[in-house]
Amino acid sequence: MISHNMRFVLSIATLIFACSSSLKAEEAVKLSEEPITEADREHWSFQPIKRPALPAVKNQTWPRTPIDHFILAELESAELQPATEANRTTLIRRLYFDVIGLPPMPEEVETFLADQSPDAYDKIVDRLLASKHYGERWAQHWLDLARFAETDGYEHDKVRPDAWKYRDWVIKALNEDMPYDQFVRWQLAGDVIAPENPEAKIATAFCLSGPDMPDINSQEERRHTLLNEMTSTIGSAFMALQMGCAQCHDHKYDPISTIDFYRMRAFFEPAVKPVKNRSVTMLASIGKPVAPSRVMIRGDWRQPGPRVQPAFLRVANLQEQAVDADDSSQQRREYAFWLTQHNHPLTSRVIVNRIWQHHFGRGLSATPSDFGLMGDLPTHPELLD
Known part of the structure; x- marks a missing residue:
């Protein structure tokens, strides 16, 4: 008859053997992925960007800008006529609501109606773009993409006392007409690109503005959740691709493999180091090394699979560029510049x-x-x- 102590020892031995076997199995897992083909890149959004010629139109007097030529060409092909121009009162109201989200004051309407100069409309456009309300109005659209919130979400929903810094940075960037490529780069790697600029580091809050669970017992699970949510958001916000579908399995429709997902996630893994009961608000460019990046089998953080190295998304990497940097921070910088190069599709x-x-x-x-x-x-x- 086996004693209670012997049963305990056998149970521990069995558990150790099972864990050891599991680790060996994880290392033995080999994931495969289909190569990207020319057929994959025939989809319109994966095609190289080209500057199109202006389409021919019959009505040569209606177009005022190159955009008008494309609109009119479609209308003429459908045998439709452009709508008549709105009256000036309607125009100024549309403009105000569009640009700053507020109606014009009565005296502003009167001034516009009295101004018969050819550039009267253009002058109002310039004035509204220079208004602080422009950034406040348009920041809301970007903050929605960034899943901005002033609390952590989930059931505890703790307040994030520093969340306003990122919101104000977005407003300021828009009001100061920051170029879009810089706007993107700073949000992904500002702490590396401009390490002496505190605003560049604040911009990286984009990556970590999603829901969080600071008080969860497993900080490794928390880190995995943050990284997957961040990778999915970067894919949808900047490339309009539903990357999150590939965290558990190859994408069912788009040419994005599970390995693609974790290669992209690998750019950001060294910069995400959560501490229990503390909100993570910005990426960390300095700190102790983290475990090698791995594919999580079926998206389960408890089942780490083969190692992966950072690499650009294959279907969008038309030039088949490789990651040159060895340092993890510089690899993230390289990703930010790859994403914003002029020929990115x-x-x-x-x-x-x-x-x-x-x-x-x-x-x-x-x-x-x-x-x-x-x-x-x-x-x-x-x-x-």
Whole structure:
């Protein structure tokens, strides 16, 4: 008859053997992925950006800008006529609500109606763009993409006392007309690109503005959740790709593998180091090394699989660029510059579509966060280029 002590020893031995076998199995897992083919890149959003020629139109007097040529060409092909121009009172109200989200004062309407100069409308546009309310109005659209909140979410929903710093940075960046490439780069790697500039570090709060669980018992689970949510958001906000679908399995429709997802996540893993009961508000560029990046089998943080190295998303990497830097912080910097290079097929198309959506109520593609195979085709793809 086995004593209680012997049963305990056997149980511990069995557990150790099971864990050892599990670790060996994790190392033995080999994931495969399909190569990216020319057929994969035939989808419109993966095609190289080209500057299209202006389409020919019959009505040569209506177009005022190159954009008008594309709009009119579609109208003429459908045998439709452009709508008549709105009256000046309607125009100024539309402009005010569009740019700053507020109606014009009665005296501002009267001044505009009395100004018969050819550039009367342009002068109001310039004045509204220079208003502080412009940044306040348009920041809300970006903060929605950044899943900005002043609390952590979940059941405890603790207040984030420093959240306002990122919100104010976005407003300031818009009001100061920060170039979009810099705007993106600072949010992904500002702490590395401009380490002496505190605002550049504040900008990295974009990556960590999602829901968080600071008081969870397993900080490793918390870190895994933060990283997956961040990777998904970067994919949808900047590239309009639903990357999150690939954290557990290869994407069902788009040419994005599970390995692609974790390669992209690997750029950010060294910079996410949560501490229990403390909110993580910015990326950390300095600190002790972290464990090697791995694919999580079926997305389960308790099942780490093969190691992966940071690499650019294959389907969008038209030039097949490789990551040159060895230092993890510089690799993240390299990713930020890869994402914002002029020939990236997605980044500029996505932001053009978002701006169009907020001005006209509907994007040129009606699915602004999904440029993949299940998203809507753009009505005027040339305008996105």
